Amino acid sequence: MATEGKLIAQNKKARHDFHIEETFEAGMVLTGTEIKSLRGGKGNLKDSFARVSNGEVWLHNMHISPYEQGNRYNHDPVRARKLLLHKKEINKLIGQTKEKGYTLVPLKIYIKNGFAKTLLGLGKGKKKYDKREDLKKKDANREIQRAFKDQQLGR
Numbered sequence: 001m002a003t004e005g006k007l008i009a010q011n012k013k014a015r016h017d018f019h020i021e022e023t024f025e026a027g028m029v030l031t032g033t034e035i036k037s038l039r040g041g042k043g044n045l046k047d048s049f050a051r052v053s054n055g056e057v058w059l060h061n062m063h064i065s066p067y068e069q070g071n072r073y074n075h076d077p078v079r080a081r082k083l084l085l086h087k088k089e090i091n092k093l094i095g096q097t098k099e100k101g102y103t104l105v106p107l108k109i110y111i112k113n114g115f116a117k118t119l120l121g122l123g124k125g126k127k128k129y130d131k132r133e134d135l136k137k138k139d140a141n142r143e144i145q146r147a148f149k150d151q152q153l154g155r
Helices: 032-039 087-097 128-153
Strands: 006-010 018-028 049-053 056-060 081-084 102-112 115-125
Touching: 018 102, 032 102, 049 087, 056 087, 087 102, 087 115
Parallel strands: none
Antiparallel strands: 006 102, 018 081, 018 115, 049 056, 049 102, 056 081, 102 115
16 A cells, blocks of 8 residues: 555564565544644654454554643553554454464554554564575665666776
């Protein structure tokens, strides 16, 4: 899925730690100061995860910094936030997350059409040797691109 809005935060480590098999776009239920803070780019997805409970999807450990101009109406920075998905998608996620090893990982947070959206990935954790293999492939591709670029420049 392509994000068409302003990118707020991206979980770069998620694709390194998980095999992402499917992605879902979900809306977020936020308070007034949270959306203002996100529009200012004050969100962080490090160590965050999503969980399905009681037929609802919740995003945990996502940090949104308190809004500077907010006073007593400011929010708790790491509270659990409800994600909005269609019932069919939630039922699919319930079935797939009960399988061994599958988890919901937030990949990106962005503003699309004035609303805060989350790109969730359904992923299976990678083993250590998978991570090493991916790094080797990445390095090899980088070397190939460098050699190809040098050849084109006539070095």
